[in-house]
Amino acid sequence: MRQPLTILATAVAIASPATAQDSQRPNFWDAFTVEAIGTIALHSVMSWARLLADIRYDQVSVDPVALKVTLTGVRISPYLPDRPDGQCQLRVERLTMNGQPIDVRDTRRMRVALDGVAMEAGCLPFEAAGMLRGLGFPQLTAGRIEADLTYDYPSGGLFARVSADIDRLATVDADVDLDYVSYRMDFARENPEPRGAVDLNSVVVAIQDRGAWDIARKFIMPGQVNPEELAPVVGAGIEAALEDANGPGVAATEKQRAFARSAGAVTASFLTSGRQVVVATAIEKAPLRIDLTQEPAFAALFDALNPTVSHSQPQLASAVSVAELDAAMKAETPPENAFEIGRALITGIGAPKNPNGGIRLLLPLARGGNTEANFLIATEIAAYNPVDAYSHALRAAASGIPGSLALLDRIERDVPFAEVIKLQGSLLGDPEDALYGDLAAMRSAAREFLGGTRRPRSWLAAYYWSSMAAAAGDASSAALRDEIGEIMRLRGDAEGWAKEANSIDNGVLRDWIAKDVPSRLR
Template sequence: MMPLTRRLAAGTALAALLALPASAQTAPAPAPGSFLSPANIAAGLLRAAVSYGRILADIRYGAIEADPVRGGVILRDLQVNGLGDHANCHVSLGRLELSGLSLWYSEHSHLRIDAGDLSVANNCFGPNAAMIGVVTGTDHIPLASLAIDLRQSMGSGAAVMDIEAVSPGIARIEASADFDHVSIFSPDLLSRMAEGDQRTDPFGADPFAPDEDDLATPFGNPSDTSEPSVGLHGSLRAAHLTVENLGVWERVNPMLPPDIAGPQGMEALVTAPPGTPLHQLQQGLAEALKNFVAQPGRITAEIRPQAPIAFDSTAWTSPEDAAALFMPAFSNALPTPPLALIADPQDASDPRALGLALARGEGVPRNTRRALELLTPLQDDPEIALALADLLADSDPAAAYVHALQAAATGTPGAMAALDRAEARLATADLLAAQPAADSALEDDAFASAVALREAALARAEGRGQTRSYGLAWRLATLAAAAGDSPARALMDRLQARFGDDPAWIAARAQAADAALEDWTDRDLATTLAAR
C-alpha cells in the first residue's frame, strides 16, 4: 500500500473505532448538553477549521450556533477573501446547517446538510474564470440552495440519499438513490492481509512515518497494481437524476459547433452494436438530448427496476459497465414515482394492501389511525401483526408487544428484532403478563428427553417457532437441569441474571417451579429421563 494510502487506512481504522455503536464500547454516550455532544464537537471543529484557514485567507463569519439537544449546527454569514495572488477570489455563504449529527451510530440515522446563498467568484478558478463567466453569465457562481439528505439503517445496511441544488440562471439538479443495501467493499483486502502483505496492513509499524515516495507520488502510484481494489457493493432499489435548464443552455448553445448540437451530433452518441442493451440505452439518451435541444427544459435519467439490482463497482472497468447494468431510462419529464400510487385511500376493496401502504406511507400518505382500522381485523396474519407492532410501538407498547410475539412465533422476517425492541420498552411485569403463563399446557414431545426439554426451553426463551415465554422457558429448563443438562442450567442462569429480584419475575419463577414439579411427578420424568 502506498504511504499516503497507508496513512488514510490507519485514520479510517481509528474513525471506525470511534464510530462503533455505544454497546460495543465501554464509555457511555455523552449527554446532549455536554461539551462532548456531537453538535458541540462539530461546532468546535468548524471554529478550528476557520482558525487554520486564516493562514491562507481572510475568513469571517457571523455566528456558529450549536444545538446539542437536536444534534444540529448552524454557520451563518461566512465570508472568505483570498490573500496575495488570490486576492480576487471571494466566497460567501449565507447559511450552512447540519442536523442529525451523532457521535454514536443509532439504528436509524438521518443526516441533513442545508446550504443557502452560496457565491463563489469566477476568479477563484484562475485561467478558467472567463469561460466560467460565459456559462454563469455573471462574475460568480451562485447557489441559492443545496440540500443533502442521507437516511441510513445500520441493521439492514439500507440507505436513501436525496440531493437538490438550485443555481439561479444556470440549472436545477435533483438526484436520489434508494439502496436496499450498500457498503464500501474490498474483495481482496482481507486475503492480502491474511497472506501477510505489509503493504495492505493499515496497522504497520508506523503508518504515519514519512516515506521518500511521498514527494514523488503524493497521491499514490496509478500503475501500482498491488493496491487492493475498493468500491461499493450492494443492491439498488431506485434512483434518478434530473437536470433542469434555468438559463445555462441559452448561453452555451451559441458556442457549440452545429455538428455537435444538431441531431447528427446526438446520433453520434450511439456507438454500441445494434441489439445490445447499451445500444438501446444510448438511443434513449440521444432522443432525450434531441428533444432538449428542440425545447430546452430538462433531462431525466431514472432507474426503476422490478427488483433491486445487485452491483459491485470493483468489477466495473468503465462507466458503460454501470450503465449496462442499471439501464437508466432517459426522458424530458419529471421522474416517475419509484412505487405504485394509490388513487383513493378510501377504497377498501383490498384492506390488507391498503392498510400496509398506509402503515408504511408507500404509495399513499402515512396514516396510523386509518391503517389500524384496516389492519386490526386482520391481525392473525403474521405480516399484519408485525406491521401493527410497528404502528403501536410508541403509543401502546404493551399491545405492540403482543403483536410482535405473534409475528415472531411464526418466523416472520424482522419479527424477532421487533420483539426485542418492543420488549425493551416494557416493565418486567407487563412483558411477563403478555406471555403465556408458566403453567400453560405443553406438547408431549417436549418431555421426550433432557435434550428435548432443553431445546423446547431455548425455543420458548427466544420465541423461535413458539410464542416467547420466560416462565415456560424456566419450567422446561429446570426439568432438563434436574437431569444434569448443563446448557439448560446456563439458560436458567441467563434468565436469572436478566430479571434478578424483580417481584414479577420471582412470582413467575415460583409458578414455573410448581408446574415443573407437577410435570416431574405426573409424567414420571425420573424414569423417562433416566432411560435416555
C-alpha cells in the first residue's frame, strides 16, 4: 500500500508548476525588496510613535513606487496626564498617506486622508467635552478628512486644501493658492535668518450645513429663530467684530461694512440657498505679497484681501453658461467662444472636464494658428499620443506660450527620431536670404532653432546655420554645431543623425558656393 501512495505523491510533485513549488519557501532576497524595507521602516516609525500614544492597526500596505502608505483599523489612545486611560480614543478605518510618484519630479505632493474617523469627546478640553456631550455628541465622527499639499518647484508656488465631512454638523472645505513662497536670506545681517513671505492668489472657505444650524437655533432667542430675523444681528455683530480687530480708534472701512452687510444678506437666504456659506478673497491685483515677519494693520490687510461672502463657489461666476455649453457641443462649426469653452472642458475649470469635447473645439483653432489652443491640446494628449502632442508643442513653444518649452522637451524624449525630424521639418520654410550676409544673425538663428522659442525647433536648421557660421570662423557657432551632435549621441540617435548631418553638410557646401557667402560677409 505504501508503494502506490509514494508513486502518487511523486507524480503530483512532478506535475506541479515550478512556481508553485518555489513559492512554498521564501527567497532570502525577498527581505530586501523596496516594499519589504519600506514596510519594516514604517513599523519602526510606528513603534517610536508609541512613546506618545497607544497605537494599534490591523494592516499596513506600502507602495514605494507611488509613495503611498495605507493603514487600516487604526486605534490611537494618546497619553493625557489629566485624563484616565482610554477616555480619549481616536479610531480611523483607513488612513492613506500619498507622496509624489517617483516619475514626477517637478512637484512635491503630500496628501493625508482619513476615512471613517471617530474621536471621543474626552479628547477635547473638559468644558468643550461637556458641551459636546450635552448636545448629544459623545463622539465626533467624520466620513472623511483630507489634507493635500502640492508644491511646484519651477514656479515656487504652493496649493493647500483641507476638507472635512463631519457627521451631523457640517462639511468644511478650505483652499489656499500661493503664487510663490519666499524665504530669502538677508546675509548683510550678523545672524541672517530667512524672511518669510507669500504671494497670495486666493483663499476660499466653504461650509455646508449638515445639522449644525438645527443645533444652533436651539440657543437663539425666540424672536430670531428664522434666518431672516437673524440677518440684521449677524451683520451688526460682524461689523462690530471687524472694528474691534482694527484696533483702538480705527473705524470699520467701507469694504468691511460691505462685507458685514453681505454676510447679513447671506444669512437671510441661508435656508433657501443650499445651506452653504462661502467666504473667498477677491484680491484686485493678485498675487498679494504678505510679509510673514511683520504684523500688518488689520484694516489694510482686510481691504487688500477684499473678502466676499456668498452661497456659491467664486468659480461659478465665471463658469460657461449651460446654454453656451450645450450649443457648442451640438455645433458643427466652432462658435465664437470656442477657445474659452474648449479650455474649460480640458481643464475642468468653468465646465465639467471633458477632454474629447474640448479638443474637438480647440483643434480647428490650433490649425488656424491659435498657439494657446496648441498648448492646451499638447498638454492633454502628451501622455498617450506624444507624436501629435509634439507637433502642437512645437507651435506653442515657438510663440512663447509659458510652460510650452518644458512641455516640448518632456514630450521630445518619447518621440522617435524619425518622427521628430519629420515634424520639425513640417514647420520650416526656405532659408532667409538676409542671414547669409550677417554672421551674428546666423549664430542667433542657429540658437533659436535649437531652442525652439523664437523659431520653431529644428535640429537640421540649427545645424545648417551653425555650420555656415562656423565655416566663416565663428567659434561659438562651431561649438553649437558640435553640441547638436552631442545631443543626438546622448539621445541614442547618433547613427540616424549622421545621415541627416551628412546631407546638411552637402547643403551647406552647396549654398556656401552658390550664394558666395564669403563675399557677402566681407
